[in-house]
Amino acid sequence: ETSAATVDIGLDTRKNKATKTNEGRELWERPDGTLKEHGLEITCRMKAKYQRGRQSVYQYLRMTSIVNPHADITFVDPDGEVHHWPRVTERLPRKVESIKPHPHGIHLGTLQRMCTESTDSRMTSFLYKNFSGVSSRAAKQLLEAAGVLEKAKPKSMKPDQIRALLEAFQGERLLNDKAVKLLNPPTNCLSPIEELLIKKGLSKTIDSRFVTTMTRSPTVSQGNPYQVEVGLIFGDGMAADKPVEVLRFANRVPLMYQQGGCLLTKAIESVDWRQYGMDQAGGRGVPKGPAAILVHLASTNVQFTSEAKEALAENGEVMDEVRKAMLEMGRGLRKHLEKKKKMVKVQEKFELVNDIIPAIAEKSAAILQRPVPDLAGSITRIMGAVIAESTTTWNKETKMVDIAIKLFNYTSRARAYTLLASWPESAGASMENNTTGGRKEATGVWAWKLETLDPGETYTITYALNGLEKGDWTETDVFYRGSQEVIGASKMDEKLLEEIRRQEAREQGEEEESGEEESSIEDAKENDAPPEIADDQPKPSGQQTLMGFGSDA
Known part of the structure; x- marks a missing residue:
């Protein structure tokens, strides 16, 4: 018979690692008496008062x-009512990498402990092995700025030397009148939700008429990587005369208390x-309307107002x-509302013209005993x-998202445009069956140039997106370049497009620089390998986590 392992798990908050007690094995039966072959069950008993509400x-x-x-x-509540939130994607969160602390985010006590526990024989070796963003060059410069010998042993460091090194970390001690340049820490330690999955998560809990999301590029504050998502x-059924629902998260954990004192709420109110x-x-203050605003902060070191971790x-x-x-998301909302308002007016006018003009033409032709004239030109001039229309549909057979963009010229002149469309390239999607061609303008932006669109003509662009799940991509934003306004599309924000390109260039430059520094670090490690560590000796610590500084264990 198959037995299941049982264990009581605790948490060592100082070392940020699990503790195990009462390990054993037992038979794991289902309610019908059969044995389970695999699975995981976590049971936690607590004394608490069950309450309802926010x-x-x-x-x-x-x-x-x-x-x-x-x-x-x-979830089965105490009254026996069952609440179910189904899975809406098969994609698991990407695996994150643990990182070492960055000098800009280190504290004096932590640095003292690291020096005391270190088994490195030289300070240069200690610095580039236990900190991220520190190359062999930077390690030597930091020590020179702090007035510490390269051959000094970490264990032998005196308190005033450690403080001087910390000041060099923070840029308070200069070298040649300049702070020592350090690389930013890597950002692959973060676990963002990502825009497509935020949309799916919101839509599965709130009936939506419109959803917009924004995932900012990772950045660094005080040596700690972080990333913002909004x-x-x-939603339908939400009160229009009450404040919007604010959903705050830190590393995917809901923040439910002290909303007014939280940095995320203050950002919304600003x-x-x-x-x-x-x-x-x-x-x-918090705006009013039938809406919900989500803010998520992913970081290796979330700064809370207290140990309760209720607010940032x-x-x-x-x-x-x-x-x-928030501002960028607000601009997207405004464009959507304006586009929707214009489309409603145009649709009403179009339906009115198509109802009245043909009726007038038929009656006039009957009175004059003449054939009904071709009204296409008249309707166009009126x-x-x-007008641009786009459809985004899931194709069950191909398992791809089919997209069609149509451009109607209801004017008396020929027009020339460049149409642009957003697509989830950063989410791993690829563009297929794009017979119209075009070119990539930036990450997630594709463009097609229309040389001439004659009066009364329609131009259609079709393509498909591969690599997505059903529900991942339900609406395509269409933009344009040209003198005549296109109803149903937004004029391309060239400044925003240029900012995207600059961000791409910065990220590429950082990757190249990081690669060079990592190569330098590896070379230095080979030339200055540390002595082997005995099994009974403490290993070098240095992992940066949500709880702060912890051990590698």
């Missing part, structure tokens, strides 16, 4: 399901949402990043607009 177990699990769309969650959803089509008294503490760099994400 700070309830139900709300916590609901929020957890939004930022973990790969999870299937079933989402906004207009935006004037009135200019984006939402109600907000005095342009301050003030941080100017993070605040600016969240605010930028409409006086260029």
